[in-house]
Amino acid sequence: MENAVEVSNLVTYYGDRQILKGVSLSIPAGMTTVIVGRSGCGKTTLLKHLIGLIRPTSGTILIHDTDITAEGDQSQLEQYRKKMGVLFQGAALLNSMTLAENVALPLKEHTKLKAPVIDIIVRMKLDLVGLSGFGDFYPAQLSGGMKKRAGIARAMAMDPKILYFDEPSAGLDPVTAAGLDELILRLHRVFKMTVIVVTHELPSIFAIADYVVMLDNGEVVFVGNLDDFKKSEKPIVKAFLERRPEEVSYSPDNYFKIITGT
Amino acid sequence: MPQIVESALGALGRKTLSFLKDLHKVSVLINEVFYWTIVSPLKGRPPRVRAAVSEMVKTGYDSVLVVVVIAFFVGAILAFQSAYQLKKFGALLYIANLVGVAITRELGPIITAIIVAGRSGSAFAAEIGSMRAQEEIDALTSMGINPVRFLVVPKLIALMLMQPALTTFFDIVGMLGGFVLSITLLGINPAAYVNQTIIALQVNDLVTGLVKAWAFGVIITITGAYQGLQVNAGAEEVGRRTTASVVMSIFLVIGFDLFFTALFYYFT
Ligand SMILES: Nc1ncnc2c1ncn2[C@@H]1O[C@H](COP(=O)(O)OP(=O)(O)O)[C@@H](O)[C@H]1O
Ligand SMILES: [Mg+2]
Numbered sequence: 001m002e003n004a005v006e007v008s009n010l011v012t013y014y015g016d017r018q019i020l021k022g023v024s025l026s027i028p029a030g031m032t033t034v035i036v037g038r039s040g041c042g043k044t045t046l047l048k049h050l051i052g053l054i055r056p057t058s059g060t061i062l063i064h065d066t067d068i069t070a071e072g073d074q075s076q077l078e079q080y081r082k083k084m085g086v087l088f089q090g091a092a093l094l095n096s097m098t099l100a101e102n103v104a105l106p107l108k109e110h111t112k113l114k115a116p117v118i119d120i121i122v123r124m125k126l127d128l129v130g131l132s133g134f135g136d137f138y139p140a141q142l143s144g145g146m147k148k149r150a151g152i153a154r155a156m157a158m159d160p161k162i163l164y165f166d167e168p169s170a171g172l173d174p175v176t177a178a179g180l181d182e183l184i185l186r187l188h189r190v191f192k193m194t195v196i197v198v199t200h201e202l203p204s205i206f207a208i209a210d211y212v213v214m215l216d217n218g219e220v221v222f223v224g225n226l227d228d229f230k231k232s233e234k235p236i237v238k239a240f241l242e243r244r245p246e247e248v249s250y251s252p253d254n255y256f257k258i259i260t261g262t
Numbered sequence: 263m264p265q266i267v268e269s270a271l272g273a274l275g276r277k278t279l280s281f282l283k284d285l286h287k288v289s290v291l292i293n294e295v296f297y298w299t300i301v302s303p304l305k306g307r308p309p310r311v312r313a314a315v316s317e318m319v320k321t322g323y324d325s326v327l328v329v330v331v332i333a334f335f336v337g338a339i340l341a342f343q344s345a346y347q348l349k350k351f352g353a354l355l356y357i358a359n360l361v362g363v364a365i366t367r368e369l370g371p372i373i374t375a376i377i378v379a380g381r382s383g384s385a386f387a388a389e390i391g392s393m394r395a396q397e398e399i400d401a402l403t404s405m406g407i408n409p410v411r412f413l414v415v416p417k418l419i420a421l422m423l424m425q426p427a428l429t430t431f432f433d434i435v436g437m438l439g440g441f442v443l444s445i446t447l448l449g450i451n452p453a454a455y456v457n458q459t460i461i462a463l464q465v466n467d468l469v470t471g472l473v474k475a476w477a478f479g480v481i482i483t484i485t486g487a488y489q490g491l492q493v494n495a496g497a498e499e500v501g502r503r504t505t506a507s508v509v510m511s512i513f514l515v516i517g518f519d520l521f522f523t524a525l526f527y528y529f530t
Binding site: 048051052053078081082084086088089090092093094095105106109110154 | 393396397398400401402403404405406407
């Protein structure tokens with residue numbers, strides 16, 4: 001099985017704080033992989049590494065065997081960016097532009113297509129995500145779910161080989177969230193690209209995942225397919241699946257130290 | 263006592279380090295702006311002309327009224343203040359010299375820069391800052407679109423042209439303000455005033471003023487963009503950075519002005 005992404009020994013700091021502590025994992029090509037874990041465990045940080053937004057302190061990331069963390073030559077990273085799409089947590093549409101202009105943006109910047117051709121592609125992409133007829137709307141005029149759909153249309157503009165999603169259902173009602181899961185499944189089925197989704201919503205995971213990566217506190221605690229994930233005996237996985245709260249254990253000594261601040 | 267000294271030195275050291283870090287970030291930004299404004303067009307990748315035009319409308323055209331009104335008042339005030347001194351010597355006609363030279367060499371460029379820093383520099387910081395906070399800048403980068411080329415360069419081109427243009431407006435209307443006040447309230451002969459202005463003004467004065475204005479435009483754009491790009495999260499930080507951009511622009515404009523003025527004084 002071919003791997004789309006190979007991460008080895010990724011270490012990242014924000015200031016003095018270590019966020020990713022030596023993450024190594026492979027993500028298979030052509031599947032839907034979910035990256036799960038509790039809030040603040042470093043999922044978004046890992047995603048930002050995978051799309052080349054931030055550089056790791058150490059470690060490497062291979063995307064289809066090209067190293068995107070290499071210093072110096074930026075052209076490989078530039079090439080990669082034209083072949084991937086990202087849906088950010090808040091959709092991140094440019095608020096000063098209409099939906100159609102947003103979707104057209106990567107096409108205008110990276111291709112020499114004529115305006116009428118771009119218009120047709122834009123309409124196709126908006127139709128794909130169920131937003132036909134909304135091209136002239138501004139992001140501020142749309143609901144959260146529609147913004148995310150528009151974000152997906154923009155991410156799909158260049159027909160990406162890898163599509164990334166950061167918490168697609170965050171902040172949405174369950175029905176809209178399910179609709180988005182449905183859309184992700186359909187896109188994957190039709191276009192057969194590699195899909196990588198960051199999420200912590202159990203229903204989403206069960207609906208869309210082929211493959212699961214679980215992070216905890218900046219470390220990988222599980223990698224494998226969905227069935228193995230569901231059957232895993234690891235306490236940390238079981239706690240996540242059963243929605244059990246973390247056990248907080250304070251020894252009296254520790255507690256004394258905390259309240260006296262020593 | 264040693265403890266106080268130690269912590270004071272520690273604070274000084276940390277301040278110095280963070281200042282050096284900021285300086286590094288600013289120079290990286292300047293470098294990138296320079297690349298996308300000058301080097302990359304030479305390599306056949308032109309800047310976004312239409313975006314630059316729309317920025318020119320926002321920063322230039324929309325500022326004309328406020329610049330013109332302030333210029334007229336400043337010219338009139340200047341004439342009044344000069345008259346207060348000059349009438350003691352019976353040399354009222356020299357108001358024309360004072361108004362003309364003070365406005366074209368100094369007040370025109372600097373007051374226009376302060377107006378533009380407050381109007382457009384702050385808008386740059388707020389726009390880019392809120393785009394940072396909402397991951398729009400990250401989205402641009404992830405699409406392979408360089409945010410400096412996309413956002414900062416059109417603003418820079420706009421201000422490099424509009425700052426001298428607005429300053430020219432200021433110069434003309436400011437002198438008009440002085441003229442109108444002088445021939446009405448002060449009763450100076452109009453023809454004599456105009457004549458005196460023409461004698462007093464030198465091309466040199468106008469040119470140095472416009473060169474300064476151009477540089478102020480660059481300072482205001484880079485400062486606004488820098489402060490906006492420093493935003494990490496949250497509307498609160500956008501507000502703070504916007505304020506900081508205005509304060510920092512005005513400070514830098516006046517600092518550079520002193521430098522330029524000294525330079526022109528010794529070398530012309
Ligand atoms: N820009 C940043 N500066 C400093 N700390 C950050 C920054 N972004 C995220 N963090 C911290 O890094 C940790 C991981 O964040 P993140 O990757 O966003 O987590 P997740 O997406 O899993 O909720 C969090 O504790 C967060 O507070
Ligand atoms: Mg996150």
